[in-house]
Amino acid sequence: MTSTTSAPPAQQPKSRPGDRIFAGTAKGAGILILVILAGVALFLISESVPALTASPDEIPGDGGLASYIGPLIFGTLLSAMIALLVATPLAVAIALFITFYAPRKLAAGLGYVVDLLAAIPSIVYGFWGIAWLAPRLVPFYRWLEENLGFIPFFTGPVSSSGRTMLTIGLVLAVMILPIVSAISREVFSQVPTLHTEAALALGATRWEMIKMAVIPYGKSGIIGGSMLGLGRALGETMAVAIILSGSAAGITWALITSANPQTIAANIALQFPEETGLGVNTLIASGLALFVITLLVNMLARWVVSRRADFSGAN
Amino acid sequence: MAKRIDVSDLDIYYGNFKAVEGVNLSIEPRSITALIGPSGCGKSTFLRALNRMHEVIPGARVEGKVVIEGQDLYGSDVDPVDVRRQIGMVFQRPNPFPTMSIYDNVAAGLRLNAKKTSKSDMDDLVERSLKGANLWNEVKDRLNRPGSGLSGGQQQRLCIARAIAIQPEVLLMDEPCSALDPISTLAVEDLMMELKEQFTIVIVTHNMQQAARVSETTGFFNLNGVGQPGRLIEYNPTEKIFSNPDEKATEDYISGRFG
Numbered sequence: 001m002t003s004t005t006s007a008p009p010a011q012q013p014k015s016r017p018g019d020r021i022f023a024g025t026a027k028g029a030g031i032l033i034l035v036i037l038a039g040v041a042l043f044l045i046s047e048s049v050p051a052l053t054a055s056p057d058e059i060p061g062d063g064g065l066a067s068y069i070g071p072l073i074f075g076t077l078l079s080a081m082i083a084l085l086v087a088t089p090l091a092v093a094i095a096l097f098i099t100f101y102a103p104r105k106l107a108a109g110l111g112y113v114v115d116l117l118a119a120i121p122s123i124v125y126g127f128w129g130i131a132w133l134a135p136r137l138v139p140f141y142r143w144l145e146e147n148l149g150f151i152p153f154f155t156g157p158v159s160s161s162g163r164t165m166l167t168i169g170l171v172l173a174v175m176i177l178p179i180v181s182a183i184s185r186e187v188f189s190q191v192p193t194l195h196t197e198a199a200l201a202l203g204a205t206r207w208e209m210i211k212m213a214v215i216p217y218g219k220s221g222i223i224g225g226s227m228l229g230l231g232r233a234l235g236e237t238m239a240v241a242i243i244l245s246g247s248a249a250g251i252t253w254a255l256i257t258s259a260n261p262q263t264i265a266a267n268i269a270l271q272f273p274e275e276t277g278l279g280v281n282t283l284i285a286s287g288l289a290l291f292v293i294t295l296l297v298n299m300l301a302r303w304v305v306s307r308r309a310d311f312s313g314a315n
Numbered sequence: 316m317a318k319r320i321d322v323s324d325l326d327i328y329y330g331n332f333k334a335v336e337g338v339n340l341s342i343e344p345r346s347i348t349a350l351i352g353p354s355g356c357g358k359s360t361f362l363r364a365l366n367r368m369h370e371v372i373p374g375a376r377v378e379g380k381v382v383i384e385g386q387d388l389y390g391s392d393v394d395p396v397d398v399r400r401q402i403g404m405v406f407q408r409p410n411p412f413p414t415m416s417i418y419d420n421v422a423a424g425l426r427l428n429a430k431k432t433s434k435s436d437m438d439d440l441v442e443r444s445l446k447g448a449n450l451w452n453e454v455k456d457r458l459n460r461p462g463s464g465l466s467g468g469q470q471q472r473l474c475i476a477r478a479i480a481i482q483p484e485v486l487l488m489d490e491p492c493s494a495l496d497p498i499s500t501l502a503v504e505d506l507m508m509e510l511k512e513q514f515t516i517v518i519v520t521h522n523m524q525q526a527a528r529v530s531e532t533t534g535f536f537n538l539n540g541v542g543q544p545g546r547l548i549e550y551n552p553t554e555k556i557f558s559n560p561d562e563k564a565t566e567d568y569i570s571g572r573f574g
Contacts, residue, residue: 104373194410198474201368202424202481203400212423216414311414311461 041291048285050278060271060279067250069286074251075165075261076290079240080233082169082255087177088226094177095184096210111185118182122175122232126239129171134162134243141166141256152253159258163243166255168263171239176229183228187221188214220305227301234294240266264290317344317515318384318484320365325379326544327357327364329372334360336544338379340534347507347516349526349553352536353568357545358519361536362487365517366402367395383485400428403483407490409470411462411477418458420473421445424481440480448476449506468499475506479514486510488518492525504529523569527557535565 056064098110141164144154153166191214199209215222240263249259262270264286272283320342327335335357342348350358363369364377367388381388388398411420421441425432432440441458445451450472454465462473471491478486488507492500500522507516507529520526526533533556538545549562560566 192410194406194408195412197368197371197406198410198412198477199423200371201366201399201404201406202427202477203396204427205396208427212427213412213414216412219414311416 044284044288044291047281048288049281051281051285054278054281058278059282060275065282065285068282069264069289071250071261072264072267072286073289073293076234076263076265076293078261079165079168079172079263080230082166083172083176083233084226084230086170086173087180087229088222090173091177091180091225091229092184092215092222094181095188096214098181098185099188100206100210100214111189114178114182114185117178120178122179122236123238125175125178126171126236126242129167129174130239130242133171133174134167136162137167137170138162144256153255155254156257158256161258163258163260164256165244165260168240168243168260169255171243172233172236175236175239176232179232180222180225180229183225184218184222187218187225191217216311223301223305227298230297231294234263234290234297235265236263237265237269241269317513319344320485320515320517321380321382322365323380323382325361325364325377325381327360327369327377328375330374333544335364335536336546338547340547340550342515342517343532344515345511345513346532347511347518347530349530349533350517350519350536351521351523351526351533351568352545352548353538354521355541355545356536356538358534358536359489360545361547362489362517362519363404365485365487366404367398368404370395400424400481401483402485402487403478403481405471405474405478405486405488405491408494409467409474411465411470411473413461413463415462416459417445417454417462417465417473420462421476421480424477428481444476444480445473447479447510448472449502449509450476466499468495468502471495471499471503472506475503475510479510483514485515485517488516490519490521493521500525523557527553533557535560535562535568537564537568 051059051065054065059065059068061068094114098107098114102110138158138160141154141158141162145156145158148154149156195213195217196209199213204212244260244262244266249261251261252259268283268287271279275283322338322340322342325335325338326333338361350362352358360369365381365388369375369377377389383401387393411417412423415423418441421444422437425437425440442451442455445454450469453469454473462470465473471494475486475491492503495503504525507518510516518526518530530553532550533553534550535548535556536545537548549556549560549565551561555561556565557569560569
């Protein structure tokens with residue numbers, strides 16, 4: 001970082017080279033990110049136009065763009081949602097344990113380990129999920145079908161390979177768990193002692209103190225962390241491609257059968273080498289859909305956080 | 316409601332470090348007792364030992380006795396959570412919960428203690444507590460706004476309202492005015508004078524005029540040197556401490572010759 005000289009006097013700000021270089025660099029970087037974003041959006045839109053305007057029978061699958069992308073969007077959202085529902089509570093529990101329950105020495109080590117784990121590319125965990133977890137889930141799925149089969153999610157027939165939507169969701173959950181817990185831990189460790197002591201002095205137990213002072217304070221951080229995880233889950237390509245290759249069902253809520261919708265990212269990865277012409281445009285159109293979904297999800301999260309900005313503890 | 320506190324031969328440790336040594340004193344109910352002394356002399360530590368708040372620091376422990384109206388605070392069957400429900404605390408920096416409204420801040424302690432309180436009972440208790448803290452008129456139209464939007468002095472009175480809402484027997488105040496301007500300080504001091512009708516109040520302060528203004532009894536803590544434990548040097552009626560103290564060290568401190 002460029003060092004800045006002392007603050008210029010108020011009446012006549014003197015221009016200093018250090019200040020100007022730093023301000024220029026910062027401004028340039030700020031503009032660059034907008035230009036890149038706009039460039040990507042423009043590319044996606046312009047390349048999708050042929051697919052958007054094509055007649056339905058020219059689109060792969062012969063059913064038109066909506067019926068091609070629809071199941072992909074559904075599969076993407078469903079798998080990411082399962083991942084988020086499983087990973088967020090677990091991640092928050094891990095972070096709470098490290099911050100408030102673990103003995104101090106253990107906590108320092110664990111915090112360090114979680115931060116390290118978050119930095120490892122998620123496909124590494126995904127591979128474990130595919131190679132180890134998926135086959136071992138089959139008996140569990142059988143149990144689900146037998147006992148909870150009346151719920152649409154768990155109708156049979158159970159996939160004998162374990163390569164199902166629920167497996168994807170769980171593998172994605174494993175993949176995003178470290179990043180969500182690392183961020184939650186960071187937020188929890190920043191809860192001011194003032195607030196935790198205020199709760200304890202009122203006669204709160206440890207858990208009541210966490211409910212009263214820690215979780216409300218860390219809520220925006222937890223949401224931010226899960227959005228980061230959701231971003232990873234939405235865009236995860238390889239793990240999904242490996243598990244679900246070859247299966248391309250339409251929209252279905254059944255999570256444990258062998259007929260599952262693909263996700264957008266995995267579909268692009270699997271189909272791109274094969275497609276030519278309009279097929280490529282169609283894939284790019286699905287990429288545009290992913291782009292829009294991600295933006296919407298992020299805006300939604302920001303809106304959720306800002307709705308109670310007065311109560312966030314940041315003031 | 317207000318209760319008497321007897322402390323005998325109290326030593327407080329943080330791990331192997333002895334922070335406070337050999338404190339003996341009795342605190343009268345329905346009075347204000349001030350604790351003064353230089354920074355690091357253990358007066359805040361001692362105050363926190365009165366409701367076991369020092370235990371939030373790992374390795375903290377005490378030897379000796381703290382007895383509140385016959386009940387030993389450090390008895391083996393005593394839960395610190397119960398102790399803190401009887402002995403409230405107000406901190407140096409105002410610390411309302413930023414994620415809660417003014418109303419919820421006051422109700423927070425009540426919700427911990429009594430699981431089932433009807434809405435109207437709760438409204439009454441909140442109103443009574445805010446009136447008790449001389450804050451009701453200033454906030455009654457914005458009970459649903461965040462407590463962190465108030466001024467520093469109002470936030471501190473909100474914290475006092477929160478502490479008295481659970482009807483403690485003793486109220487501990489750890490430099491409650493050191494982050495406040497003189498006008499807010501006066502408001503809090505007036506409030507303390509009213510509160511002592513119902514509560515036993517112990518206050519730690521660096522402001523000797525404040526100790527002289529509000530307290531009946533004053534304790535002077537000091538330490539012999541860095542790394543030495545703090546001790547209670549003198550414990551006498553405030554009038555005597557500030558006019559004719561028994562100890563030379565007290566006189567030196569009060570007249571500004573050190574510390």
